[in-house]
Amino acid sequence: MPKLGMEPIRKAALVEATIAEIGASGSLDVTVSQIAKRAGVSSALAHHYFGGKEQILQAGMRQVLADFGAKVRAALVASKGPRGRVDAIIAASFEVGNFRRDVVAAWLNFYVLAQTSPDASRLLVVYQRRMHSNLVYALKPLIGVRAPDVARGIAAMIDGVYIRQALHGGTPDSNGARSLVQDYLDMCLRDQA
Amino acid sequence: MPKLGMEPIRKAALVEATIAEIGASGSLDVTVSQIAKRAGVSSALAHHYFGGKEQILQAGMRQVLADFGAKVRAALVASKGPRGRVDAIIAASFEVGNFRRDVVAAWLNFYVLAQTSPDASRLLVVYQRRMHSNLVYALKPLIGVRAPDVARGIAAMIDGVYIRQALHGGTPDSNGARSLVQDYLDMCLRDQA
Amino acid sequence: MPKLGMEPIRKAALVEATIAEIGASGSLDVTVSQIAKRAGVSSALAHHYFGGKEQILQAGMRQVLADFGAKVRAALVASKGPRGRVDAIIAASFEVGNFRRDVVAAWLNFYVLAQTSPDASRLLVVYQRRMHSNLVYALKPLIGVRAPDVARGIAAMIDGVYIRQALHGGTPDSNGARSLVQDYLDMCLRDQA
């Protein structure tokens, strides 16, 4: 009986290392060796478990998106009422776990990856669709037919804040980011009366 | 018979080729040879004129930012009144010359480049500052003390629309983009009353 | 519950898989993993039983030579008279079991292996010697002193037909091959009168 069950452990470590490495270097030009070393394994093992660099990067991306989605879902579950739902989505987007230096850098690079890799593109599109429908579902009761447009505005603003954050080295300002978007929302709600 | 004055011509061709190549590949992983070939010269010449790949990329970036700035300035000159100035900035941002598939891809990649290269970062920061002060200057007469916040909101939304556009292959929808941001502006203006 | 007597079974399966894999790929560039997978075991087991890739390949080679030798011997036993012996050797060489696409490919590759591995070389030399002495023994009563030369001619022709077969994908033409060599033999016999 050989040592068993290492695969999920190694894969998780490698995925985490991938995100960290992309975050640290701010680029997709990360060598498999760097990732593997950070995960404490040989680069050969990384290839063994993932098949190739492309898949390693994708796994990292999937993880970031999954983490993000999970936090949004959790926030939604804990929210109350339509307005609460929208607030929850916005808050989750800038929550400390998501709105982190390395994660933001990773996001940025995933957009770049999507330019090249259809798989990466698909993942991002799916994420965007989910975000959109979440927002629309929550906004409908509040602003009716304008929901899709406002959803688009909120989503764009969130992404914009992310990309701008990527440019500034410092610790992300979650509160500032959140209030910027929420002010927008408030205005939209006031505006309809 | 040494050709005189070839340098600016070659450099311009190389810069243009750089942008095109980044746009076409959607990535900074462009080889100097590719760029040089597109410009119709040898890669050695590219090095001769620019010193290295880093500088070539930076020149491309500078060019994109300069083009963008020039268009904004031109729009501002032709504009009338504070509101006209803001409209002009928004319109220029999504004008067909700027809001183009390859240029958008280039922008995205410059944000990535900025993660690594201090020079690139500086260029982008300067661009953002100028954009911000342009917006604030125009907004001040309209909304007074809220101008900086609204400027931030507009800028974030513009960048967000750009990055989202980078994900979708099709021809950019300038009108949709512009009206999204302008609706936001309209709301802000209405909101103060 | 340790299974007893598994070793010969596994080894046989691995040897067979080796030949099949070489035949299928037409090359010695077969990974131990491929062989092991075809045999339904882990590559570690293959090493455990054989010691290394070199030995695995050699075992495959030994098997092919042994199969060949066994068929020749069987044919000799069933043959009648000197002429019958020679015919038997030729027929056995192109018998369907030996003159098969994958086996032919394996043969070819064993000649290559012999260039590198002294062991492989020795095996082939032994095979050739046996073939030669078998032929000479059968030919002596028929053509006396010319036996060695004719044996050499027959052997060369057989090998030549094999190598040429390796080049053409189709099903080997046993009859054509056999009659080519036997015509040569007939002529030799006629020629002495």
Place this chain on the structure above:
Amino acid sequence: MPKLGMEPIRKAALVEATIAEIGASGSLDVTVSQIAKRAGVSSALAHHYFGGKEQILQAGMRQVLADFGAKVRAALVASKGPRGRVDAIIAASFEVGNFRRDVVAAWLNFYVLAQTSPDASRLLVVYQRRMHSNLVYALKPLIGVRAPDVARGIAAMIDGVYIRQALHGGTPDSNGARSLVQDYLDMCLRDQA
């Protein structure tokens, strides 16, 4: 004005080195670096000029076949009458330039390469066809309708002698080889009377 015209020189050196290296190692498992080093250049240059290992090997093969073909043609030109033509082909096949330790090893490995590479296969098939038609053309006046069969016999015997030579390290015995095949031819000619 850069250094010019190096390409054909380098390519020739690399091709020669390829053959030598295959001959020396007796295998296609030759690294591009080995070849390049023998040719006195970097492995990068080898890739630059040939595109990849596959093409390098093929160029080597092409060269061997071309050399062989050239020698056969030269021998044919210098020959007299039908019988002279056949003799010339046989003699050229075992001429010292062709029937050399490393060249023989290269031939053997090209047959292996042909198992994998359609291009290599095509080259060998072309060579065989030419050899066959050369032989048939020369044999027709001598033995009429039997020409194709005898041509096949001669060709098979030549290839067989080659492959057997590959197994024995020593200096090839050109005379022995030639007389073996020519005895076969003599017999065929005598036999028809």
Place this chain on the structure above:
DNA sequence: AATGAATGAGGATTCATTCAT
């Protein structure tokens, strides 16, 4: 008996960069 886990060594390939002309 058997295997999943793991790696070190090596190889093809790419590319920015330099240099002589």
Place this chain on the structure above:
DNA sequence: GATGAATGAATCCTCATTCAT
């Protein structure tokens, strides 16, 4: 002014082999 020639360094990937269980 311009380029073909050339390379060193780096990267992805493969694979035989070992080991603990």
